[in-house]
Amino acid sequence: MRFDLDYFLSLLFSTRFFEPVAIVIAVAATAMVIGVLIGTVGGIVLNSPVPLLQRLVRLYVTTIRGIPVLVQIVFWYNGLPALTGGAINLSAYAAGIIALGVNEGAYMTEIVRSGIQSVDRGQREASQVLSLSYRSMMMKVILPQAIRIAIPPTGNQAVNLLKNTSLLFTIAIPEIFATGTNLFSANFKYFEVIAVVAIWYLLLAIAYGFVQRALERRFAKGRRDLYDLAAA
Amino acid sequence: MQAEIKAGAAGREAVIALDGLNKWFGAMHVLKDVSLTIDKGEKVVICGPSGSGKSTLIRCINGLEQHQGGQISVEGVELGPKTLSQVRREVGMVFQSFNLFPHLTIKENCMLAPMEARGLSRGDAEERSMDYLRRVHIAEHAHKYPSQLSGGQQQRAAIARALCMQPRIMLFDEPTSALDPEMISEVLDTMIELAASGMTMVCVTHEMGFAQKVADRMVFMDQGAIAEVGPPERLFHSPSSERLALFLKRILTH
Numbered sequence: 001m002r003f004d005l006d007y008f009l010s011l012l013f014s015t016r017f018f019e020p021v022a023i024v025i026a027v028a029a030t031a032m033v034i035g036v037l038i039g040t041v042g043g044i045v046l047n048s049p050v051p052l053l054q055r056l057v058r059l060y061v062t063t064i065r066g067i068p069v070l071v072q073i074v075f076w077y078n079g080l081p082a083l084t085g086g087a088i089n090l091s092a093y094a095a096g097i098i099a100l101g102v103n104e105g106a107y108m109t110e111i112v113r114s115g116i117q118s119v120d121r122g123q124r125e126a127s128q129v130l131s132l133s134y135r136s137m138m139m140k141v142i143l144p145q146a147i148r149i150a151i152p153p154t155g156n157q158a159v160n161l162l163k164n165t166s167l168l169f170t171i172a173i174p175e176i177f178a179t180g181t182n183l184f185s186a187n188f189k190y191f192e193v194i195a196v197v198a199i200w201y202l203l204l205a206i207a208y209g210f211v212q213r214a215l216e217r218r219f220a221k222g223r224r225d226l227y228d229l230a231a232a
Numbered sequence: 233m234q235a236e237i238k239a240g241a242a243g244r245e246a247v248i249a250l251d252g253l254n255k256w257f258g259a260m261h262v263l264k265d266v267s268l269t270i271d272k273g274e275k276v277v278i279c280g281p282s283g284s285g286k287s288t289l290i291r292c293i294n295g296l297e298q299h300q301g302g303q304i305s306v307e308g309v310e311l312g313p314k315t316l317s318q319v320r321r322e323v324g325m326v327f328q329s330f331n332l333f334p335h336l337t338i339k340e341n342c343m344l345a346p347m348e349a350r351g352l353s354r355g356d357a358e359e360r361s362m363d364y365l366r367r368v369h370i371a372e373h374a375h376k377y378p379s380q381l382s383g384g385q386q387q388r389a390a391i392a393r394a395l396c397m398q399p400r401i402m403l404f405d406e407p408t409s410a411l412d413p414e415m416i417s418e419v420l421d422t423m424i425e426l427a428a429s430g431m432t433m434v435c436v437t438h439e440m441g442f443a444q445k446v447a448d449r450m451v452f453m454d455q456g457a458i459a460e461v462g463p464p465e466r467l468f469h470s471p472s473s474e475r476l477a478l479f480l481k482r483i484l485t486h
Contacts, residue, residue, distance in 0.1 A: 122331035125296055129325040130345035130397060131317060140344055144335045222335045222377030 034101025039108020064106035115146035155212040244271040254301030277443040280453035324394035328406040332378040339374040364392040384415030404435040
């Protein structure tokens with residue numbers, strides 16, 4: 001086995017990946033916020049009686065979900081300037097964040113939609129009988145319950161998004177994977193470099209797991225689980 | 233008989249008037265020419281076999297269901313798209329399945345609508361909530377979530393939540409049908425206390441003891457129409473229709 005343990009350890013414990021990791025966190029977090037905002041609006045629209053808007057949202061979801069993220073990234077970074085003759089020319093970060101955020105929004109729309117749909121109809125009737133406005137009903141009654149249901153699948157999405165930032169190496173954003181490719185194309189230590197790259201993604205995913213658990217606890221108020229798993 | 237009606241008309245004030253109400257669910261004719269006038273402070277119990285239209289009828293009164301023919305007026309206001317919110321201000325409702333907000337405590341359940349829809353301050357809403365929670369005897373559970381309470385306690389909390397909007401009319405849609413027998417009486421007791429306070433009440437229920445104790449009039453519905461109306465005593469002891477006699481026999485033998 002040819003494995004350069006010394007190089008592997010020195011790379012793992014070097015500061016070489018600190019900046020790429022920070023970039024991944026910043027890009028993923030921003031894109032996730034965009035995705036959640038789009039998804040919340042989309043999910044509400046799909047549960048409201050406005051047929052025209054609903055059709056638009058469905059078109060968006062179908063289109064985005066049917067196109068590979070990598071293709072979308074290149075579209076925002078290279079396709080858009082070419083189409084507009086350079087009038088719209090996004091920076092790599094702007095293009096990357098928009099591409100990932102808009103992509104995320106399509107999946108979040110479906111997640112929020114199913115969350116809202118799973119809230120009992122009686123909740124709406126109770127709100128109406130209590131004279132709550134549509135806005136109050138959504139903000140104070142329906143969405144808090146829908147969010148609780150939407151949080152576990154949103155966690156899946158967040159981890160996916162975190163890993164999908166690796167696609168941004170194609171538009172020269174110096175994130176974790178791009179940093180790795182730069183290293184191994186210079187020293188040919190493919191395995192050692194890829195191992196360190198993989199470890200960083202894994203660490204980020206594990207760290208996000210703690211955030212996820214905190215979110216789930218925060219929105220669990222008043223709910224009782226199927227089984228008391230915490231006690232086991 | 234004639235004199236009785238006249239005296240009634242002079243001394244009373246109609247708060248709910250249903251006139252020739254008709255409703256269809258698709259091809260199914262669920263309310264057929266229902267007319268009924270309910271006076272201020274009156275307690276009316278609506279009973280009838282499953283599918284007779286009694287729940288649909290009271291759900292029409294606050295616009296949870298739309299009627300397709302006839303008129304509904306509440307406190308002199310004719311129910312329509314423009315007056316819906318005005319009517320709902322006056323009408324509180326209690327559901328069979330409570331429909332409490334599971335993510336809020338009992339107190340927050342009571343505070344939400346007064347704050348959001350009436351603009352009460354947090355302090356005032358809290359004070360009002362505790363007031364009504366005391367009246368339904370669950371003030372000590374104010375900080376708990378609905379899932380931590382028994383069915384009877386949840387239903388009393390739902391009654392308090394409705395009362396916090398200070399309605400003039402309360403509708404009850406089978407309020408005890410989802411409860412265990414030992415919890416039914418605590419909810420009925422709360423409703424009896426409410427009745428004693430002079431509230432106008434319309435209750436869909438099969439609790440005949442409650443009807444006998446509280447109701448001024450009982451309405452028996454069958455196949456979407458009002459089959460018989462009268463004081464509970466008369467309906468119980470000398471039902472004039474075969475269908476009511478059969479219905480009473482069925483529910484009272486158990």
